[in-house]
Amino acid sequence: MSVIYILWIRQLKRYFRSKTRIVGALGQPMLFLVALGYGLGPVFERAGEGDYVQFLVPGIISMSILFTSMFNGIEIIWDRQFGFLKETLVAPVSRVRIMLGRTLGGATVAILQGMMILGIALLIGFRFESLSGLPVALLFMILIATLFTALGTAIASLLEDMHGFQLIMNFLVMPLFFLSGALFPIQNLPPALGMVVQFNPLSYGVDGLRGALLGTYDIGFWTNFTVLALCMVVLVIIGAYLFSKIEV
Amino acid sequence: MEGQKRDTIIEVEGLTKKFGKITAVDDISFSVKRGEIFAFLGPNGAGKTTAISMLTTLIKPTSGKLLINGYDPVSEQDAARRSFGIVFQDPSLDHELTGYENMDIHGILYNMPKKERKERIETLLELVELWKRKDDQVKKYSGGMKRRLEIARGLMHLPQILFLDEPSLGLDPQTRNLLWDHIRELNHKENVTVFLTTHIMEEAERVADTVAVIDYGKIIDRGTPRELAERTGSSSLEEAFLSLTGKTIREEKAETMAQMMSSHMRRR
Helix, strand or coil, X not given: CHHHHHHHHHHHHHHHHCHHHHHHHHHHHHHHXXXXXXXXXXXXXXXXXXXXXXXXXXXXXXXXXXXXXXXXXXXXXXXXXXXXXXXXXXXXXXXXXXXXXXXXXXXXXHHHHHHHHHHHHHHCCCCCCCCCHHHHHHHHHHHHHHHHHHHHHHHHHHCXXXXXHHHHHHHHHHHHHHXXXXXXCCCCCCHHHHXXXXXXXXXXXXXXXXXXXXXCCCCCHHHHHHHHHHHHHHHHHHHHHHHHCCCC | CHHHHCCEEEEEEEEEEEECCEEEEEEEXXXXXXXXXXXXXXXXXXXXXXHHHHHCCCCCCCEEEEEECCECCCCCHHHHHHHEEEECCCCCCCCCCEXXXXXXXHHHHCCXXXXXXXXXXXXXXXXXXXXXXXXXXXXXXXXXXXXXXXXXXXXXXXXXXXXXXXXXXXCCHXXXXXXXXXXXXXXXXXXXXXXXXXXXXXHHHHHCCEEEEEECCEEEEEECHHHHHHCCCCCCHHHHHHCCCXXXXXXXXXXXXXXXXXXXXXXX
């Protein structure tokens, strides 16, 4: 247990010590929130969908968690060559514990990042439905963060070097974000798009977060929870397996 | 603990590693005596790092027999891992953490009790002259300090063997000299067997008790530095390139380097 704990703590220390990273990681979501929120807000409202900033905040929190957790997983690629990873790989400790420590650490950092976005959103006028929604929102943040850190870890365990990184960003992370309902409502979509959204695990995270914060689910709490929890368990298992097969 | 009594601490027989069609390590056999400083000498890409990776459980051999402190790195992985410490060729410290924290995490990974960790960290950081800087983040250390910290960390869990993969890479001559003094001192004080790789002949000659010359994945000569020196230039060109007159190695290297540079310039 102490190995998992120390690797978790390690990532939190790293996070809080690099202030530039915190600020940098907040910049992009804030840009999305302000530019899209206020830019498309009037159109959204005229279409009878209500306040776009309210709608967008859970989506942007999901985006921030998605990006941060995927990145924390993928970090393994360069960590294994130029970093601390090798030190843990020759230690007399099971790889599964190392993977769990890293994943929980990466996920926690992503959750903190998401909560900071929520905090800033509250400052610029976002209002959540009720206090009782907050623990539920936290639950969904935990699920999203753990799921995608494990996915990043699994992918990174398969890649030899950083050349694949752009590929992952452009063909996995970006589509996951754009095709999730983070930016638009998922009812009445063209069938093909609706289909894709349905197979995207992040859609359930976005809807879960939106439901928890705004009070109405499109998909429903239990479906969201079940899909995310199942995906998370499967990906943690796959990630742990692939991680344990890494040869340096 | 049968391993404790053995005279030889590393035994390697017919060790081979293939990556697809490439044979990185080709049927090598050697043994290392307890307490000695053993050097693998060879040019870049000769198979030194691959051999170390197999000895330290990071990759599995294609075939051959291996014993580290009496343990098989494949079937008795954790026991083998507890027996050695390693300094990798590429840096493997956490730069955001302090020197002390890097040491402490190592201790936890090796399941050392808290009190023992504390004492051991102080002893080792004093030994490599980093105790005063223990609370600085590693990113504020110089290259030589980082290497010293990595060596101290490798010794943290009282290993029997310390592997050093090209430990002098990227260090200036002054720092390098200091480093070798440290390594010899540690070899005595900690009574630890040192297994190192280098492509610099003088280094091997200065510090090692036994040298094995490796190229194209094969051990082509071995013995004490003196024995090897006496056999210098005995047979093929290839052997001359690698054998013990460091001067030939440097000139060859400088030449290829110059060729590379000029072809690179032309391309631009």
